[in-house]
Amino acid sequence: MRKSLKLNYKIIFHFFGLLFLFNGGFMLLSTLVSLIYKDGVTIELLISGVVTMLIGVVSMVYTRNHKKEMNKRxxxxxxxFGWIVMTLSGSIPYVLTESIPSFTDAFFETMSGFTTTGASILDDIEAVPEGVLFWRSLxxxxGGMGIIVLAVAILPLLGIGGMQLFAAEAPGPSADKLHPRITDTAKRLWLIYFGYTAAETILLKAAGMSFFDAINHSLSTLSTGGFSTKNASVAYWNDKPLIQxxxxxxMFLAGTNFVLSYFAFKGRVQKVFKDEEFKLYFRFIVIFTAIAAILIYCNADVSKSSINHPMVFGEGESAIRHSLFQVLAIVTxxxxxxADYTLWTPFLTVFFFGLMFLGGSAGSTSGGIKVVRHLITIKNGFLEFKRALHPNAILPVRxxxxxVSGDIVFNILGFFILYLLAFIVGALGFSMxxxxxxxxxxLAASSLGNVGPALGDFGPVxxxxxxxxxxxxxxxxxxxxGRLxxxxxLILLTPFFWRNR
Known part of the structure; x- marks a missing residue:
């Protein structure tokens, strides 16, 4: 007779309380922004933050005597469920400020934020109060670096090891560690993440953005999210190429494995350029940009109709810039x-749809399948030809x-099949x-890949x-x-997950 699974519920809810505290703290930061800009919703944001933090405190106090052990389940x-908890509490500022009065819409906007998808239901973004826009970018x-990784950095204070959480948050094939202790790894990654965000904010401000726009777009860029403070997104600055x-x-750095950024800052640059995933990622960007730029440049009508802003450096530069921008925006x-890539000929519309299935590097903030999975699948595919000719040969994927162990290869192949099935089921669901x-x-490709812009009635504009x-x-x-x-x-939806054996 199968026994039901016994879970340490106290440690689960203790952790949820910690997440409420995180969320509430960031809401209070948004309250400060609201106060500075006097946008009229300071009290509502303050209430949101205080209520969220109180829930967190109550949850942590109630579960303070938990067993400090956490198994894989x-x-x-x-x-x-941590992401759902964050999304539910993160919806409160939208509802209380009436920026998004519908709970369904508020939940969608928040889930899109935490999963770094960037899909929005807002018709007039520029009419939303600054404090709410800042919370939206936050x-x-x-979510970009992973709320769980952030929590892992302080779990030792609670006497809890974080390896199980890190494994669940980042189940990709890469096993690189920056430091033997996973908490120190998380701290180093967050330091790089924060440094990049600060650097981009300074550069965008110097290039002509307001400080508010600069920090919001930096928060969105490094998280590979895509929320903007303007209705036209970054097309608002098409007359300022330096900003783009x-x-x-x-965007390129955010789509790169953050472990490689750490090695580069430590002076081990050769490790970056020897990394196979980075090299393929870079080649993909160059090749895809060249294809799009040539087609745009050779079709003057497309160029003029889809990039309806001044060609500051000429048509050639504009074609390259917009192609590079949109390729990176979709790949990462x-x-x-x-610009509206759905106006760039039918071929390029299908082309960009295909890029939604690529994804950035493993260990980056990008969504999607990830370049390393494509790389290992391609290598294994070529080896299958050799194995057909030499069935007794031992030909490992390198x-x-x-x-690369066979288990990892099988895991990646299983991921591809599951991803394809999820896409098909997702599209069928929308068609119903x-x-x-x-x-x-x-919609299915964009939602699953955490891309944001889709096709048809839900395109880039x-x-x-x-x-x-x-x-x-x-x-x-x-x-x-898709984000997880x-x-x-999906493992939570299987019956055997909830059984002891």
Whole structure:
């Protein structure tokens, strides 16, 4: 007879209390911004932060006598439900300030923020109070590096080891560690993350953005989120190419494994350029940009109609800049918009749709499948040809001059199959809501890959407000499983997860 699973519920809710405290603290930071800009919603944001923190304090006090042990199952529960807890509490500022009075819409906007998807239901972003816009960008920044990784950095204060949480948060094939202690790893990554954000803010301010716009776009860029303070997104600054080049640089860095940034700062630059994933990631960006730029440049009508702002450095430079910007925005799943790529010929529309399945590097803040998975799958595919000719030969897949275990290869192949099935089921779900084919597949790919802009009625210059309520919940679910790389959430839906054996 199978026994039901016994869980350490106290440690789970103790951790949820910690997440409430985090969320509430960042809401108070938004309250300070609201006070500075006198946007009229300071009291509402203050109430949101205080209430959220009180819930956290009550939860932590009530569970203070918990057993300080966390097994793998509890780790998965904390990660998956932790994102839901953060999203539910993160919706409070939108509802109380009436910036987004509908709970469904507020939940969608918050889930899009924490999962760094960047899809929005707001029709007039520029009319939203500054404090709320800052909170909106903060949800990106918190989710970008992983709210769980942030918590892991302080778990030793509670007497809890964090390896189970880190494994559940980052289930990719990379096993690189910066330091033997996982908490120190998290601290180093957050230091780099914060440093990049500060650097981009300073550069954008110097390039002509207001400080408020600069910090919000920096929070969105480094998290590869895509929320903007302008209705036109980054296209608002199409007459200031320097601003777009700065964002291009930091989108590229955000889509790169943060472990490599650490090695570069330590002077081990050769380790960066020898990394196979980084080299393929860089080549993808160059090749895809060249394809898009050539097609735009050779089609004058497309160039003039889709980039309807001054060509500051000429048509050639503009074609390269917008191509590079949009390629990086989609590949890194940032989702910023400098032009409507759906107007760049049917080929380029399908081309950018395909890029939604690429993703940035493992260990980055990007969503999507990740470059390393594509790399190992391609290598294994070529080896299958050799194995067909030499069935008795031992031909291991090699990555960075090391053999990749068969378990990892099978895990990656299983991930691809599960991702494809999730995309198909996601698109079928949208099609059942009477959404047309192009829009349905675009929504599924964008939500699952945490990209933001989709196709059809939900393209780069549109938002998700027209999506029916059930569609917003369905999209939110796809965002969640995509952000946590499928297994972490879907394993909770299996019966054997909840059994002892």
């Amino acid at each position: 509890e780790g998965y529960i904390v990660v998956a 949800t990106h920044w918190i 080049y700065i964002i291009i640089l930091f 799943t940032t989702g910023f918009v400098s 990555y960075n001059k090391r053999s 809501m009477q959404i047309d084919f192009t829009s349905a597949i675009g 549109d938002n998700y407000n027209a999506l029916p309520a059930i569609g917003k919940w369905w999209s939110s679910f796809l965002m969640l499983i 790389e499928l297994f972490t959430v």
